[in-house]
Amino acid sequence: MLRRIRRMTLVVASGLAIIAVVAFAADYAIFRLRVAKGWTPYGSVTVLHYDAVPQRNGKTEFIFDPPAVETCIRAAFPHSGYPPCWYLSRHTEQRTDF
Numbered sequence: 001m002l003r004r005i006r007r008m009t010l011v012v013a014s015g016l017a018i019i020a021v022v023a024f025a026a027d028y029a030i031f032r033l034r035v036a037k038g039w040t041p042y043g044s045v046t047v048l049h050y051d052a053v054p055q056r057n058g059k060t061e062f063i064f065d066p067p068a069v070e071t072c073i074r075a076a077f078p079h080s081g082y083p084p085c086w087y088l089s090r091h092t093e094q095r096t097d098f
Helices: 002-037 085-090
Strands: 042-054 060-064 068-073 093-097
Touching: 042 085, 068 085
Parallel strands: 042 093
Antiparallel strands: 042 060, 042 068
């Protein structure tokens, strides 16, 4: 019985890994096709960056940068060092803790 559960777990994990690799490869192929055809796979999102600096008295000082436009990729996964637009549009405030 334990052997059957281990085998089933291995089959399910292998299947999920294969699905993830195929999804990423298809997404990357579509991205490269868009670049090759001259279609723009890039987008832009306005993002607010700020730093959170802890003070000695236990309070936190926030230092805000002006809003900046960041480049993103219209894809499901990040490619070429750019985050996907769907993710960046949901995380428009980016905090850096020191």
